[in-house]
Amino acid sequence: MTDEGGTADEHQMPYEYRIAEGRLGDEPTVTVAAPDGAVRVVLALRGATLLSWQVARGAAGWPTELTELTDLTDGYRDEAELLAQDGVRAGLLAPFSNRVADGRYHYGGHDHDLLPGRTADRTIYHxxxxxxxxxxxxxxxxxxxARLLLRTTSIRPDRYPGYPFALDLDVEYTIGRxxxxxxxxxxxxxxxxxxxxSGWHPYFTLSRPRPIDDSVLQIPAHTLIRTDASLIPLPGTEALLPLDRRPDMDxxxxxxxxxxxxxACFADLAPGPDGRTETVLSDPATGAALRVWQYGGYLHVFTGDTLARDRRASIALEPVEVPTDAYNRPEHADALSLEPGRRREFRFGVTYQT
Known part of the structure; x- marks a missing residue:
């Protein structure tokens, strides 16, 4: 199996999940497929980016006849979109998520500028x-x-302005039925x-080609992060608004x-007995649901109203370790600090139900 426009190098036995290398334009990709064709995932090596997650609409298990695959994500469609990064579709967010106010922060006794020399638009994010x-x-x-491990060693001092630190990043995808x-x-x-x-910026859809308006959303959060007009959280505890006081966002x-x-970012997520928090997106017309799960952190939600392509065709449900502008908030200093030789993990994912 190949992705569009590419050639494949098949690696696995016929009755295991199959892994094929390919291309999206000139960008290398990896396609993962279930033995019976009931699941198909395409990843770009650039950013370890999920391009597509397709699952058969049929019943769970090993059906003898599969219905048509449906794409549950709204990812980049071609090389130009991937390179432009518009909408940050399924982007893996590290070493910070969302915005850093004015592109500047103070850390380790030093001032850092993520956008040196820029005086006009100083927006930086993700x-x-x-x-x-x-x-x-x-x-x-x-x-x-199938389990795929992807690695980058590209985050090094002098590689990215304003971030003089050295990180190795591993991203492990586990793909089930x-x-x-x-x-x-x-x-x-x-x-x-x-x-x-870190965090993740996926866009999900259950209603394609209909807009997301008829979708039903459930978020187990008790607090909303209040922001200014630039989407930067208000100072200190002013940023924390109980959702009882914002019923329109509850x-x-x-x-x-x-x-x-x-x-907006939602805080104080209520975990289940296993420590896993689940945000549920469902489609009343079909009964299908997506359960976006995470261990710890916050959830950012974006209804896609400003996307350059297909506005409100999908919704971003984004597990993140910390809220926007955490680099400039003393209350998140301990959560951010990664000492030399230490490793940190953040786990999240999504389950499809019919």
Missing amino acids: GFAREAPFQLVGVTTTADS RELGIEVRATNVGETTAPYA FRKPRRLGDAVID
Whole structure:
């Protein structure tokens, strides 16, 4: 199996998940397919980016006849979109997620400027990993799942302005019949403590070609992060607003999205007995649901109203370790600090139900 426009190098036995190398234009990709064709995932090595997650609509298990595959994500469609990074579709966010106010922060006794020399638009967001070159360094396949390990060693001093730290990043994808799991692991290979946090920026859809308005959303969060007009959180505890005081943003009980315009971070997520928090997106027309899960952190939600392509065709449900502008907030200093030789993991993913 190949992805569009590419040639494949088949690696696995016929009755295991199959791994094929290919191209999206000139960008290297990896395609993962279940033995019976019920699952197909395409990843770009640039940014270890999920381009597509397709699952059969049929019943769970090993059906004898599969229905048509449906794409549950709204990723980059071609090389130009991947390189432009518009919308940060399924981007892996590291070493910071969302925005850093004015592109500046103070850390380790030094002032750092992520946009040196720029005086006009000083907006920066979502880190460097989403454009970094990754390599596929490990593959494990069975009849039930595939596990892919991708690695980049590109985050080094002098490589990215304003970030004089050295990190190795591992991204492990676990692909099952109805679930996609991701673990991001960062190791500080430098000599000084580094600020670091990660996240994921996927766009999901259950209603294609209909807009997301009729989708139902449930978020187990008790607090909304209040921001200014630039989407930077307000100072200190002013940023923390109990959702009881913002009923229009309270999705603790399932609610139809309607015409809600959301670009906000939700805090105080309530985990289940296993420590896993689940945000649920469902389509009443079909009964299908996506359960976006994470261990710890926050959830950022974006209804895609400003996307250059296909506005409100999908919704971004983004597990993140810390909220926007954490680099400039003392209350997140401990959560950010990654000491030399230490490693940190963040686990999240999504389950499809019909």
